[in-house]
Amino acid sequence: MMEHALKPSSHAYTALIPGLVKKNMTKKGCLYLDKMLKDGFMPNAVLYTSLIKQFLRKREFEFAFRLVDLMEKSEVEQDLVTYITLVSGVCRSMRRFDGKWYLSNEKSDKGKEILFQLLHQQAILSKEKSLKLLISSQEEMKIFALKLIQKIKTSMEEAYEHLNLMQREGVQPNLVTFTILIDGHIQFGELDLAVALFNKINANGLVPDRMLFNTLIRGFCKVGRVLDALSLSHVMQKRGLLPSKSSYEKLLSSLCASHSSVHALRICEDMLSHNYFPCRYNLHWLISILGKDNKLDEACAIHDLMLNRRAFQRNVESYT
Template sequence: MPKFRCIPSPYSLNSLLALLCRNQRGLELLPQVLLNSLNMNIRPEESTFHLLVCALCRMNKVAYAIEILQRMIDDGLSVNDKVFSVVLSSICAQGDLDGEDVKGFWRESRKLGLSPDTGDYNSVISFFVKKGRGSDACNFLNQMKSDGIKPGIVSYTMVLSGVVAEGDYMLADELFDELLVLGLVPNVYTYNAYIAALCKQKRVEEGIKMLARMEELGCKPNVITYNTLLGTICKVGDISRARELVREMKYKGIEMNLVSYMVIIDGMVSKGEILEACALVEEVLHKSLPHENLTFDEVIWGLCQRGLVGKALEFLGKMVGNNISPGSRAWEALLLSLNLHTKFPLPL
């Protein structure tokens, strides 16, 4: 540019940096470019540093971004809310950080007078939920309300999921009631989280009523909704009720997935309904769904226990035909049923 009698400006520098920050090779050239810009009396502006911080975050170089951010603060340069949001979301996306790192950055940012928005709060809430710290997520939800920001259904749903996973069911009830009072409309994820809380407390009837309620309000349940209810119903041994739910799923066009099959098959095996379980396993094989050997082994064991060795061998053939390797429990059941007492190692 000087050769063509054109004076470079910070705007020119920013344009070049924006191009270089797109890939690793360009980033390697940044130090030399910045040094050259100083030799040409081009002083980087705050916008220049903002650009570098955001670019580094996009490339997951968060540590370098934070270092530049700290230098800006030390030199008295201002940091706007947008840069804060980008760095915060990048920090929260780091799976190897603990909660204190996030809290520390949050506190320092607030001291600088930065104002977080809904997206910033959601980033932190999501981080703590993924870390299994639902109570911390709830604290940030409360702080969000204290700052005059009305949480949306996404915020409440994330916190609800977090406290349910943590086992604080009383708080889950309070949160669900609160979001309804605020006029928020629960979505399928909200209902799924709350139904999971009810089921974990074995409040199955309330869970089924909640299923009906969500449909009345125009929220269509999905396979996760039904799997949650099926799991609890099968654990208490009410297989007939589980069958009703399965029929309801099919009527509503909700396709059963592997979890659905495994839950009800395990329930049937535990209740001794081996032939029905066997039919469902064959349905899984017919649909070419992923499979788990444990359930198949239990079916073979149950068939052998009832003297249905021929059926067990037939079922074993279908397993092998679908490239499923029987486990040791299946082989043990077959050998015992065939009265083969020879001692030899069973295949794993």
């Protein structure tokens, strides 16, 4: 873009920077954050929420909550997506939480501090004021998650008020609006409401996109409605849309959990046909249920696939 004299927008920066953080390229993300600030774009809720999401996924809770503090201190309003991100990140790690905070290596810490300073150069918050003090045990983490869920409920009510106001003024909701509301219902455990809202999309003259399908597939998997998730993935592909790797992994793990070896094997094969290699945990699980169903040839094929993959990775690493 820059070589062709196209000035990046704030949307480009907010997509690129968290993507680099996700790939453990935080220092490079800082370079683009610096460019973003010099181009006159201020950090907004989308950028903060995306960064918080990535650090929660890395289980770097302390830094994620420092960003939440900084977001509030910088008067960047937290929205429904922010609350959903927080409650998802906290609930995802609740079972594994042992009261200890994950510490990354020194090199990674330097990148994070540069990122933090760029986001708020003159008001770096002390660790004593961080939200991590609110979460020092699993029980306190549950309380924190419940508070976040209540915030989601309040935000959902406000979102519907805005939706009704939009429609009264003749402004029809778009796919982004529906996706946020559907995701909110899923996180709040109201899947039937999410499905009802999904069914209203066609009535509004809209066609569900890939993001919306993936959101609902993961929602079905979350509550154990794996056959509905599988059916929706078929509908999605008939419309020429491919499930994301994350949705495939959710489907595969849910099918393994329900001991549906036939469907699980098909999903694995479908992933491979689209150049998605399943994670090692799901492959081990799949091998296990195939063995229990006396499908030894299929289990051996998956095992050989894993071995070949590891050998290929070792060759690449030795070459580089």
